[in-house]
Amino acid sequence: MDRDAEETSVDRSETASSKPGTLCPFCDEPLPPILSSALTSELLRLMSISVPDPLPDNPLHRCLSIQHHATFCSRHEYERKEIPKAKTHQWPLGINFYALHRRIENFQDELEAIMDDLTGSQFYKISRDSFSPGSSGGKPGPMRGFDTLDTQGAGYYGEKGFALMVEALESMFPEASYNFDAYKPVTWRAAIEEILTPELTIMLIVEDMGVSEEEAAQIRTASRLFGIHANPIEDNPTDQPPKIKEELVEPAVAEGALIDLTTPPTSPRPEAVVKTEPVEGTLKISEYSGEVIDLTLTDDEL
Numbered sequence: 191m192d193r194d195a196e197e198t199s200v201d202r203s204e205t206a207s208s209k210p211g212t213l214c215p216f217c218d219e220p221l222p223p224i225l226s227s228a229l230t231s232e233l234l235r236l237m238s239i240s241v242p243d244p245l246p247d248n249p250l251h252r253c254l255s256i257q258h259h260a261t262f263c264s265r266h267e268y269e270r271k272e273i274p275k276a277k278t279h280q281w282p283l284g285i286n287f288y289a290l291h292r293r294i295e296n297f298q299d300e301l302e303a304i305m306d307d308l309t310g311s312q313f314y315k316i317s318r319d320s321f322s323p324g325s326s327g328g329k330p331g332p333m334r335g336f337d338t339l340d341t342q343g344a345g346y347y348g349e350k351g352f353a354l355m356v357e358a359l360e361s362m363f364p365e366a367s368y369n370f371d372a373y374k375p376v377t378w379r380a381a382i383e384e385i386l387t388p389e390l391t392i393m394l395i396v397e398d399m400g401v402s403e404e405e406a407a408q409i410r411t412a413s414r415l416f417g418i419h420a421n422p423i424e425d426n427p428t429d430q431p432p433k434i435k436e437e438l439v440e441p442a443v444a445e446g447a448l449i450d451l452t453t454p455p456t457s458p459r460p461e462a463v464v465k466t467e468p469v470e471g472t473l474k475i476s477e478y479s480g481e482v483i484d485l486t487l488t489d490d491e492l
């Protein structure tokens with residue numbers, strides 16, 4: 191056929207070990223064994239706007255500016271690393287966000303105790319120190335954002351959980367009731383987002399997983415990246431929980447195997463159809479009825 195197809199077949203014997211077909215055509219990092227439908231769609235789109243640019247270690251590399259593929263590459267790293275991590279550590283896969291507000295209210299007493307003496311929180315000093323001298327506006331600038339990065343976030347609850355927690359805490363502890371003089375320069379906003387929210391996240395993780403507070407604090411930090419991808423803020427929050435579940439039940443395929451996405455994401459037994467023969471440079475995509483994405487295709491062929 192054409193040069194590219196020939197290249198694929200010639201490479202097959204030696205690529206059984208190097209597996210170039212499993213490397214991302216853009217960043218050259220390994221792709222996850224199974225791509226989600228969202229990732230698959232994006233891969234197809236990116237292939238249509240890129241051209242082959244073979245590299246010694248990745249013959250299927252394609253030329254595309256990083257602005258175009260950064261999100262895709264961040265996402266495939268999430269699917270390759272963070273989802274398996276979530277499974278290993280048994281972090282909750284589908285959080286019931288509708289029940290979150292009620293759960294938060296159940297912690298009213300504990301949260302009030304923290305608000306009554308913010309200095310007792312492990313997060314108080316970090317927040318306080320992040321305010322540079324003279325800055326009392328309470329609007330987190332770039333430096334403050336950097337300093338408090340590790341204290342922010344809601345672990346595997348992600349940005350969506352963070353937003354819901356902040357919303358609930360704002361109504362439970364309105365600004366008018368905040369004793370700014372006692373905690374100056376920590377603003378009400380900082381107290382809510384940088385002290386109460388991480389404390390609340392730890393309480394929720396303790397409840398979710400039956401672990402100690404110390405363990406929950408570690409889980410909050412370790413699951414932060416997972417949470418960012420698993421629970422982003424979306425326009426339609428009702429879509430999110432089942433979507434996460436789909437991603438997390440996707441099967442792993444043996445290393446070096448054909449990347450086969452012919453299994454519908456909702457299949458209860460996806461392992462049954464996993465193909466194991468190595469076919470370099472191809473990705474089978476579920477939503478395209480077994481269509482093979484050939485990473486060697488040129489622009490005209492796509």
Ligand SMILES: [Zn+2]
Nearest residue numbers: 214216217263
């Ligand atoms: Zn990549």
